[in-house]
Amino acid sequence: MSxxxxxxxxxxxxxxxxxxxxxxxxxxxxxxxxxxPNGAGKTTTFKCMLGLARPSSGEIRYDGKPLVPExxxxxxxxxERSVLxxxxxxxxxxxxxxxxxxxxxxxxxxxxxxxxxIDRRRRARALSKGMRTAVMVALAxxxxxxxxxxxxxxxxxxxxxxxxxLSLMINEAAKGNSIIxxxxxxxxxxxxxxxxxxxxHGRLVLQGLVDDLKADRKIxxxxxxxxxxxxxxxxxxxRVARADRTERIVRLLVTAGADEIAARLSSAGAMGVRxxxxxxxxxxxxxxxxxxxxxxxxxxxTST
Amino acid sequence: xxxxxxLRVRNLLKIVAIILAILVVLAVALRISxxxxxxPEAWVAxxxxxxxxxxxxxxxxxxxxRLILDNPSERTRIVLDDHGYAGRHIVITEPSGHSRSDAxxxxxxxxxxxxxRHGGMTTTVIDTNGAVPVLYYMLMAxxxxxxxxxxxxxPFAREADGHLEIALTKPIPRARFAVxxxxxxxxxxxxxxxxxxxxxxxxxxxxETARLDFSGVNSRAIAxxxxxxxxxxxxxCAATTWLHRSYGAVLGFAWPxxxxxxxxxxxxxxxxxxxxxxxxxRVLSYLIPFTYVSFASPDSHNTLLYEGGGDFTRRLSxxxxxxxxxxxxxxxxxxxxxx
Numbered sequence: 061m062s063x064x065x066x067x068x069x070x071x072x073x074x075x076x077x078x079x080x081x082x083x084x085x086x087x088x089x090x091x092x093x094x095x096x097p098n099g100a101g102k103t104t105t106f107k108c109m110l111g112l113a114r115p116s117s118g119e120i121r122y123d124g125k126p127l128v129p130e131x132x133x134x135x136x137x138x139x140e141r142s143v144l145x146x147x148x149x150x151x152x153x154x155x156x157x158x159x160x161x162x163x164x165x166x167x168x169x170x171x172x173x174x175x176x177x178i179d180r181r182r183r184a185r186a187l188s189k190g191m192r193t194a195v196m197v198a199l200a201x202x203x204x205x206x207x208x209x210x211x212x213x214x215x216x217x218x219x220x221x222x223x224x225x226l227s228l229m230i231n232e233a234a235k236g237n238s239i240i241x242x243x244x245x246x247x248x249x250x251x252x253x254x255x256x257x258x259x260x261h262g263r264l265v266l267q268g269l270v271d272d273l274k275a276d277r278k279i280x281x282x283x284x285x286x287x288x289x290x291x292x293x294x295x296x297x298x299r300v301a302r303a304d305r306t307e308r309i310v311r312l313l314v315t316a317g318a319d320e321i322a323a324r325l326s327s328a329g330a331m332g333v334r335x336x337x338x339x340x341x342x343x344x345x346x347x348x349x350x351x352x353x354x355x356x357x358x359x360x361x362t363s364t
Numbered sequence: 365x366x367x368x369x370x371l372r373v374r375n376l377l378k379i380v381a382i383i384l385a386i387l388v389v390l391a392v393a394l395r396i397s398x399x400x401x402x403x404p405e406a407w408v409a410x411x412x413x414x415x416x417x418x419x420x421x422x423x424x425x426x427x428x429x430r431l432i433l434d435n436p437s438e439r440t441r442i443v444l445d446d447h448g449y450a451g452r453h454i455v456i457t458e459p460s461g462h463s464r465s466d467a468x469x470x471x472x473x474x475x476x477x478x479x480x481r482h483g484g485m486t487t488t489v490i491d492t493n494g495a496v497p498v499l500y501y502m503l504m505a506x507x508x509x510x511x512x513x514x515x516x517x518x519p520f521a522r523e524a525d526g527h528l529e530i531a532l533t534k535p536i537p538r539a540r541f542a543v544x545x546x547x548x549x550x551x552x553x554x555x556x557x558x559x560x561x562x563x564x565x566x567x568x569x570x571x572e573t574a575r576l577d578f579s580g581v582n583s584r585a586i587a588x589x590x591x592x593x594x595x596x597x598x599x600x601c602a603a604t605t606w607l608h609r610s611y612g613a614v615l616g617f618a619w620p621x622x623x624x625x626x627x628x629x630x631x632x633x634x635x636x637x638x639x640x641x642x643x644x645x646r647v648l649s650y651l652i653p654f655t656y657v658s659f660a661s662p663d664s665h666n667t668l669l670y671e672g673g674g675d676f677t678r679r680l681s682x683x684x685x686x687x688x689x690x691x692x693x694x695x696x697x698x699x700x701x702x703x
Contacts, residue, residue, distance in 0.1 A: 112532055112703035132535040139529040145368060147375075156367045160534045 063088050064109065064207065064238065069118035071104050071262075078104040080262035082118070086255075091233045092240040093253030093270075097348050101262040102242040103140055106211050110137055122207070133161060136205035140212040140242075142192040146185035150178060150195055157199045169202035172228075176221055190216035201228050208232060210241035214248060226252045250340040258347045266347040270340060277301075277338045277346075278318035282330030284308045292328045294321065302346055313338075313346050365536050366544035368527075369519055373552035376515060380508060380556050384563035391567040411435075411442060439485070451493025451572075460486045471497075474572050495577035499585035501564050505557040509593035512556040514615055516549040517600030520698050521611035528703040542695040546601065553593050584676050588657055591683035595653035598690035605697045625649050656682050 064086040071079040079101040086092045096102050107113035109120050111127050122131055144153060150173060158164045173180055176194035184192060193216050200208060210229070214222040222245075229239045229252050243249050249256060250270065257267040266273070287308055294312070295303045300321065302313040310330075314321050318335045325333045338346075411433050412419050417440075420432040424445070433442040438458070445453040451474070460481055470477040476494040480487050520542065523531040534541060565576075578586070600618055604611035628645030631638070649655045656679040 107703055110529075110533055112528060114702060129535050129537050132533050135533070137529060137533050141526075143527050143529045145527060145530075148368070148371065152367075152371060156530075159367045160365055 063123055064240070065121045065124070066105070066109065067119050067121075069105065069108055069120065070116045071101075071108055071113060072116045077262050079108065079115075082259065082262065082264050084257055084264060084267065086238060086240050088238050089233055089236045090238060090255055091229055091253045092238070093249035093256040094240060094242045094259065095246065095249060095256055095344050096242070096259035099261075100259040100348070102259055103211055104262075105259070106137070106139075106209055106240075106242070109209060110135065133163065134206040136200040136203040136208045138193075138196045138200045138208075138210045138213045140215065142184075142189065142196070144184035144187075144192055144195060147183060149181055149183050150187075151180040153184070153195060153199060154180070154202075157203070161203055163204040165202045165204060168204075169198050172198035172201060175224065188216070190218060190221070193217055194221060197225055197228070201232070206237050208237065208239045208241075210239065212243055213241055214243060214245065222248065246339075246341040246344055256340070258344055260348040266343070273343055274338060274340065276315055277343055278314050279336040279338060279342070280312045280314055280318055280322045280325060281334050281336060282310050282312075282322075282325040282328075283332045284310070284330050289329055292324070294324050294328065297321065297324075365534055365541060366548050368523075368531075369545040369548040372519070372522075373516065373548050373555075376512060377552060377555055377559070380512060380559055384559055388563055388566050391570050395570040414438065447493065451491065453493075454488075454490040456488040456490070458486055458488075460484050474568075474575065492572055493575070495575040496568060497577045498561075498582040499589075501561040502557075502582075502585040502589035504564050505560040506589045506593065508560040509553050509557040509589070510596060513549075513553050513593040513597035514600060514618065516552055517597045518604035518611040518615060519545040519549060519601065520694065520701070521604040521607075521609075521614075524605075524609075524701055525611070528701065532701075532703060538699045538701075539695055542698045546598075546691055546694070549597060549601075550594055553597060554590060557590065557593070584680075587680055588676075588683065591680055591687065592653050592657050595683045595686040595690065598687045598694065599651070599653060602690040602693040602697070605694045605701075622652055622654060625652065626654065651686075653683055653686055656680075656686075 066082060066084045066086075069079050069082040070077065082101065082105060094102050094105070104113060108115045109127075120127060122134070125131075148156070154166055154169045157169070158166050170180060173195065176191070176198065178187070178191055178194055178198075184195070187195065193214070197213055200210070208229070213229075214225050217225065226248055229241065233239055241253075253270055255268070256270055256273070258265050285308070289308075291303075291310065294300060299314050299316045300312050301315050304311045310325070312321060312325070322333045322335050411417060414435055416437040417433055417435040420434070422430050424430055427448075429446040431444040431446070435441070440456070440458045442457075443455045447453065468479055471494065474492060474494045474496050476491045478489045531541065532538065600615060603614050603618075607614055625645045625648050628641055629649050631642065633639035633642040658676070658679065
């Protein structure tokens with residue numbers, strides 16, 4: 061059982077901030093999804109967590125203690141790209157991990173490799189991208205680690221094996237271990253993670269329990285009879301997180317009171333008003349991306 | 365914890381062993397093909413065929429088999445004492461005009477030849493039970509060890525080339541990991557030297573008895589033969605760890621650069637620019653382990669050109685110091701590497 065606390069983490073490469081004042085608490089015995097667009101700082105955050113990169117400022121603590129070499133007995137890590145040694149066989153990778161970590165279970169590793177259909181005698185250079193990922197997954201999940209840090213752990217895997225990895229993650233959490241993982245496949249995160257955090261430009265832009273985020277956030281959509289309509293200050297309501305307009309249609313992202321906002325939209329002259337649930341992908345996109353090219357952003361301070 | 369480095373060393377030693385095994389096989393083939401020329405009987409038969417040669421065989425009280433070939437008309441007399449595993453002692457007396465060599469004293473492996481002239485006669489004494497100087501083997505071993513050292517000499521750059529996530533997430537301090545990796549490579553370099561010595565010793569055994577001489581210059585050659593490749597390894601390690609993205613180029617250009625520096629230090633400068641280059645090269649040469657290996661001749665009877673120079677202790681100390689300093693630099697840098 062382990063809690064990871066990240067406090068005011070900053071990491072600069074030259075003058076460019078990769079992570080900029082990022083704070084987060086990752087609870088024990090949970091699956092925690094870290095989301096963000098490319099370049100958001102997820103991998104750098106993982107590297108700082110594992111001492112692979114030195115933070116410019118801030119700190120990371122495991123159960124209140126800083127990272128020391130012995131902490132790695134409790135942490136398993138899958139990087140986003142293959143770090144296997146091309147010239148070594150899969151079996152030699154297993155042996156390498158067994159020698160490095162006391163808690164490593166070779167039999168479990170070979171079972172997992174068999175599940176992924178990987179021949180232990182093959183050299184890493186002969187493996188496809190997905191197979192390399194599978195080898196790293198097998199090595200990490202045979203570690204019996206309390207904390208698994210997984211950076212894109214399903215990269216290159218086929219859908220069946222992706223599902224298998226998600227099951228492994230959920231099983232580990234059920235055993236009381238902590239999983240923190242990143243993925244661009246939001247559907248996977250939605251299936252596996254209880255908590256998520258969304259990063260953008262090195263900063264935390266959203267975090268919470270997946271169920272809470274989905275329950276709180278709604279889209280209120282209104283269709284007006286013509287393009288010249290006014291919203292009567294609805295967008296200035298603190299519960300309206302974002303407003304997008306396309307011709308006669310306005311879409312409001314609300315964090316609470318969706319029915320009340322819908323009623324106000326009707327009063328403003330909307331012909332049809334409906335309240336839509338959001339999936340995690342919508343929440344993510346609203347958190348990190350500006351409006352798409354086909355949508356005009358409606359500034360909260362102004363109404364048309 | 366350094367399993368990967370041990371695997372690298374093991375794989376390289378396998379290649380070294382295969383090459384040396386091929387060498388031994390070639391030596392066996394050579395031994396078989398020249399066996400009739402090396403046989404005393406064939407040699408004796410050759411002399412015995414000469415007109416007027418008489419042949420006498422006897423066994424001495426100590427078991428030595430003596431063969432005497434005497435040719436009064438040619439004034440040639442050969443006495444061959446065969447001591448079995450203790451070698452052979454051959455005394456050839458012949459007119460000086462038939463002398464085949466001007467050398468007074470020649471050592472080739474375990475064979476010692478001493479030639480002396482009295483009046484019009486030359487006496488050649490050949491002993492085949494001499495001790496073989498170990499430095500012969502160390503010369504070969506050094507070549508192999510330096511090649512192995514050059515190949516192994518980028519353990520941390522290799523880790524930095526896409527494997528830091530494995531190397532740096534092991535539950536040991538980075539310094540301990542680095543010491544372990546260097547230790548594995550050092551063991552590999554020493555093992556390569558040892559394998560080479562063994563292989564060449566086997567080759568020699570195929571042709572003659574081979575007692576080894578570890579005394580004097582030989583023990584110095586062993587010490588320097590180990591210290592120099594290790595210092596060279598540590599120097600390349602330090603260079604590649606600091607420039608880890610281009611470690612292949614560092615290893616590839618190391619030899620040409622070192623040779624160039626060596627040449628620049630011995631060329632006599634003809635003008636100011638050349639003098640400046642010469643001085644820079646000389647200063648740089650102090651950082652290179654080869655600078656401290658002496659190739660002076662140890663004595664007038666020997667043509668050996670290795671580790672015979674003076675101030676051996678100082679030079680060996682510098683080699684060891686270079687190894688320690690370069691290793692420390694490597695470890696210091698490794699502790700600051702980021703993925």
